[in-house]
Amino acid sequence: MTRRLGCLVTLLWAGVAHAGTAIVGATVYTLEADQAQPREGVTVLVADGRVQAVGPDPVIPDGYQRIDATGRIVTPGLIESHSQLGLVEIAGEPSTRDASVGVVAFASTGATGVERFRFGPAFDVQYAINPNSTLLPVNRMDGVTRAVVAPLPGNDPLAGWGAAIRLDDAVGVQPRLALFGSIGAATAAYTGGSRSALIQRLREGLDGARSFRPDRYQPDAGAYTRREMSALKAFLDAGVPLVLTVHRANEIRQALAMAREFEFPLVIHGGSEAWQVAHTLARHRVPVIVDVLDNLPVSYDQLGARLDNAVLLQRAGVPVLLTAEETQNARLLRQIAGNAVAEGMPWADALAAVTAVPARVFGLPAGTGTLGPGAPADLVVWTDDPFELTTWAERVMIDGEWIPMTSRQTRLLERYRDLEGPLPFGYR
Amino acid sequence: MARRFRGTLAFVAAIAAGHALGASPDGAREPYASTYVPLPAEPLLITGATLLTGTGERLDGASVHVADGRIVAVGPDVEAPGARVVEARGQWLTPGLIDVHSHLGDYPAPSIQATADGNEATDPNTARVWAEHSVWPQDPQFPLALAGGVTTLQILPGSANLFGGRGVTLKNVPSRTVQGMKFPGAPHSLKMACGENPERVYGSRTLAPSTGMGNVAGYRAAWAKAVEYRDKRARAAADPEKDAPDRDLGLDTLVGVLDGEILVHNHCYRADEMAMMIDVAREFGYRITAFHHAVESYKIADLLAVEGICSAMWADWWSFKLEAFDAVNQNVALVDRAGACAIVHSDSPRGIQHLNQEAAKAMAAARRAGMAMSEAEAVRWLTLNAARALGVAAETGSIEPGKAADLVLWNRNPFSVYARAQRVYIDGYLYYDRNDPRRQPRTDFDLDQTARGSAP
Numbered sequence: 001m002t003r004r005l006g007c008l009v010t011l012l013w014a015g016v017a018h019a020g021t022a023i024v025g026a027t028v029y030t031l032e033a034d035q036a037q038p039r040e041g042v043t044v045l046v047a048d049g050r051v052q053a054v055g056p057d058p059v060i061p062d063g064y065q066r067i068d069a070t071g072r073i074v075t076p077g078l079i080e081s082h083s084q085l086g087l088v089e090i091a092g093e094p095s096t097r098d099a100s101v102g103v104v105a106f107a108s109t110g111a112t113g114v115e116r117f118r119f120g121p122a123f124d125v126q127y128a129i130n131p132n133s134t135l136l137p138v139n140r141m142d143g144v145t146r147a148v149v150a151p152l153p154g155n156d157p158l159a160g161w162g163a164a165i166r167l168d169d170a171v172g173v174q175p176r177l178a179l180f181g182s183i184g185a186a187t188a189a190y191t192g193g194s195r196s197a198l199i200q201r202l203r204e205g206l207d208g209a210r211s212f213r214p215d216r217y218q219p220d221a222g223a224y225t226r227r228e229m230s231a232l233k234a235f236l237d238a239g240v241p242l243v244l245t246v247h248r249a250n251e252i253r254q255a256l257a258m259a260r261e262f263e264f265p266l267v268i269h270g271g272s273e274a275w276q277v278a279h280t281l282a283r284h285r286v287p288v289i290v291d292v293l294d295n296l297p298v299s300y301d302q303l304g305a306r307l308d309n310a311v312l313l314q315r316a317g318v319p320v321l322l323t324a325e326e327t328q329n330a331r332l333l334r335q336i337a338g339n340a341v342a343e344g345m346p347w348a349d350a351l352a353a354v355t356a357v358p359a360r361v362f363g364l365p366a367g368t369g370t371l372g373p374g375a376p377a378d379l380v381v382w383t384d385d386p387f388e389l390t391t392w393a394e395r396v397m398i399d400g401e402w403i404p405m406t407s408r409q410t411r412l413l414e415r416y417r418d419l420e421g422p423l424p425f426g427y428r
Numbered sequence: 429m430a431r432r433f434r435g436t437l438a439f440v441a442a443i444a445a446g447h448a449l450g451a452s453p454d455g456a457r458e459p460y461a462s463t464y465v466p467l468p469a470e471p472l473l474i475t476g477a478t479l480l481t482g483t484g485e486r487l488d489g490a491s492v493h494v495a496d497g498r499i500v501a502v503g504p505d506v507e508a509p510g511a512r513v514v515e516a517r518g519q520w521l522t523p524g525l526i527d528v529h530s531h532l533g534d535y536p537a538p539s540i541q542a543t544a545d546g547n548e549a550t551d552p553n554t555a556r557v558w559a560e561h562s563v564w565p566q567d568p569q570f571p572l573a574l575a576g577g578v579t580t581l582q583i584l585p586g587s588a589n590l591f592g593g594r595g596v597t598l599k600n601v602p603s604r605t606v607q608g609m610k611f612p613g614a615p616h617s618l619k620m621a622c623g624e625n626p627e628r629v630y631g632s633r634t635l636a637p638s639t640g641m642g643n644v645a646g647y648r649a650a651w652a653k654a655v656e657y658r659d660k661r662a663r664a665a666a667d668p669e670k671d672a673p674d675r676d677l678g679l680d681t682l683v684g685v686l687d688g689e690i691l692v693h694n695h696c697y698r699a700d701e702m703a704m705m706i707d708v709a710r711e712f713g714y715r716i717t718a719f720h721h722a723v724e725s726y727k728i729a730d731l732l733a734v735e736g737i738c739s740a741m742w743a744d745w746w747s748f749k750l751e752a753f754d755a756v757n758q759n760v761a762l763v764d765r766a767g768a769c770a771i772v773h774s775d776s777p778r779g780i781q782h783l784n785q786e787a788a789k790a791m792a793a794a795r796r797a798g799m800a801m802s803e804a805e806a807v808r809w810l811t812l813n814a815a816r817a818l819g820v821a822a823e824t825g826s827i828e829p830g831k832a833a834d835l836v837l838w839n840r841n842p843f844s845v846y847a848r849a850q851r852v853y854i855d856g857y858l859y860y861d862r863n864d865p866r867r868q869p870r871t872d873f874d875l876d877q878t879a880r881g882s883a884p
Contacts, residue, residue: 089747090747090748090749090750090753091747091748091749092624092748092749092750093749093750134747135747138746248879249879273879276879293778293781293782294778295572295778295781296537296568296569296572296777296778297537297538297568297877297880298537298538298539298777299538299539299540300538300540302538303538303877303879303880304879304880306880328746328747328748329744329745329746331744332744335785335789335845338845338846339782339785339845341845341846342845342846342847342848387845388844388845388846389785389788389789389792389843389844389845390788390791390792390795390843390844391792392792392796409746409755409756409757410756412754412756413756413757413758413797416726416727416756416762417726417758417762417797419729419730419766
């Protein structure tokens with residue numbers, strides 16, 4: 001009875017529309033204008049989904065919800081730079097995967113016309129992003145507020161268009177913010193088995209796209225289709241980045257040469273051997289998305305993998321973005337950042353690498369990844385240093401709203417934490 | 429200089445004993461026996477560190493005296509004249525970490541066709557194969573795990589099969605042969621697998637098993653044969669008139685389990701499937717030592733406590749397949765709190781390098797849910813509990829007098845993301861020193877791979 005009443009009160013409370021929110025007393029990393037230093041004991045004012053002000057003693061307007069965050073750390077919400085959130089629910093179950101278009105998918109239907117089913121760079125993930133994915137609550141309650149959703153190569157080195165999402169219930173989708181692709185042994189298999197042929201194919205495509213006219217295009221067998229060439233042309237016209245998953249130093253150089261010749265912004269993802277070409281990447285301001293813990297020579301593309309890759313890049317002046325590289329566990333982003341710091345990256349740079357830098361590189365709404373005035377109010381109140389393994393997110397705000405700190409996992413915990421509870425498990 | 433000389437002496441001594449070449453002293457009685465010989469180590473007195481002993485205790489500012497590779501004394505006022513003093517104030521000392529679930533050497537890096545040696549996926553019952561026969565000692569992942577503080581690890585066959593084969597427990601020491609890494613006296617294990625993997629691997633070839641019931645039928649048929657084989661052997665031993673059965677390598681393994689000499693390590697995610705495996709074990713009279721990947725152990729932690737079965741778990745892996753969908757971050761803590769044996773394992777060449785971080789996340793998840801959990805308790809998940817599951821707890825897994833000096837000195841609280849192993853000792857010998865590149869082993873594979881290179 002009391003519990004039911006409690007629920008009712010909670011419901012009513014949640015229903016109360018506050019004019020805004022004041023988060024009081026925290027140590028706040030605003031990252032505004034590349035500001036690395038935190039501001040201590042300040043108040044963050046939020047209204048209409050945006051940060052209004054951060055200051056030591058602002059007047060808190062009437063009707064604002066007041067949250068005491070004394071002793072807590074507030075950062076911008078974390079941004080995962082390379083995931084399949086919303087596209088993949090259970091990686092091992094094909095019916096829950098929408099991240100790629102490839103031979104496997106249509107082989108299962110018995111269809112044969114490979115060319116007819118080709119998407120390559122024309123594939124666009126935006127239409128399959130599932131706002132009901134159970135992965136979203138699990139990751140957002142650990143502080144991930146936005147994510148780049150990337151397609152994976154299916155039958156061509158170019159995987160298609162990626163999007164960005166917010167991890168709240170509304171899941172705002174920002175489509176076509178970058179084109180994605182991959183150069184390595186795995187994708188070279190799509191072009192006959194040589195990395196060189198793969199690069200030739202990309203060069204031919206990009207070259208053709210510059211002068212592409214749909215009515216005059218007569219593709220040779222195996223060349224990019226009309227639809228794919230239209231996409232490549234649209235990519236070159238849009239000026240958005242090509243995010244290439246590429247590890248070996250030689251192919252990183254090749255990617256850079258293409259970017260310069262065909263004049264598109266390049267982002268390297270993976271980049272196990274990027275540290276070997278750090279100064280070149282820095283000179284051309286090519287950002288690199290790194291999974292710090294990916295330090296194993298697991299393939300002949302990655303023999304040069306090392307734990308301090310991100311640190312060497314950052315020291316050379318390369319814009320570094322960090323990724324957890326695991327869709328279901330994008331929440332590990334803070335552990336990745338912590339390891340970057342342990343290897344020598346300055347703390348504030350590691351924070352920027354999971355907030356402000358990815359927001360800037362991917363063109364997320366102005367101010368995202370910072371807590372400057374007018375920035376989207378995506379923020380996290382942490383119990384302490386967010387990179388530490390023994391802290392956690394106490395509250396998470398996305399687009400100005402506190403998200404519920406529950407997920408399928410917290411429900412399972414409630415159900416089973418006391419195995420001798422009064423009700424049968426199915427009724428808990 | 430003196431140190432190098434002693435190392436050479438040991439090497440010469442080992443060769444003289446015929447060991448270092450990996451030939452077993454008595455191949456028929458104990459085939460593929462360990463040839464590991466501890467390197468001679470100078471006496472040590474490690475002072476001032478914060479000790480997590482592995483037994484659930486924390487000792488602040490205590491000292492550890494090591495002689496002849498063994499822990500001699502632990503406490504606040506230990507004296508050891510003549511021992512080399514390692515001043516460790518501000519640092520933390522733990523037992524060497526133990527990973528009960530690894531495929532290093534069997535699935536080495538680089539992961540290519542030529543090195544995929546971990547799954548004999550040609551038959552759902554390959555109890556006859558031994559993981560140690562696949563281990564490539566030059567896998568560059570071994571030294572990386574050493575840098576993460578791992579001193580002992582169990583190499584298991586993969587999980588494609590109902591019976592994957594025998595596992596082996598190794599010391600994480602550089603060696604030309606796997607025999608030179610084998611943990612002396614460690615029991616063999618049998619890897620079994622529940623669930624989706626065998627069903628998928630064989631079901632996709634329209635072979636048995638393709639279902640859960642096919643899995644259980646496969647276990648039962650094999651155990652029934654093993655019981656018969658054992659009884660036939662016993663009858664032949666007792667009665668010279670009776671013929672012994674033809675030697676069957678797979679049944680030898682299963683009978684080893686029935687006789688309690690080989691420990692069962694059972695890959696099993698779901699709670700209902702673990703309960704089913706417990707009943708299979710009851711039907712044929714064997715014990716399960718540990719469930720691995722036990723993502724749903726928290727649902728039956730009470731049963732696992734009663735049965736005395738360990739759960740080897742991840743901190744937060746989930747959703748990569750349906751049987752891993754019901755993960756909770758508190759799994760490890762709930763199992764521990766139920767009085768069952770909780771272990772954090774990696775099953776990953778990446779995770780094995782930071783098992784301390786995995787345990788830290790599991791500890792933090794407990795605290796987040798309002799359960800008290802200390803570092804001293806949590807370190808057991810990587811040390812003594814793991815040693816018990818491997819049957820080597822008398823030798824390693826805790827900082828106690830009489831045990832091997834398998835030790836890790838951390839630059840700070842190892843449950844911090846910023847912590848790094850500074851020194852790793854195995855049997856008292858300094859195998860890894862973060863500050864001394866000459867004490868950082870490199871495998872043959874690593875030599876002169878230009879890409880591996882050094883920082884600019």
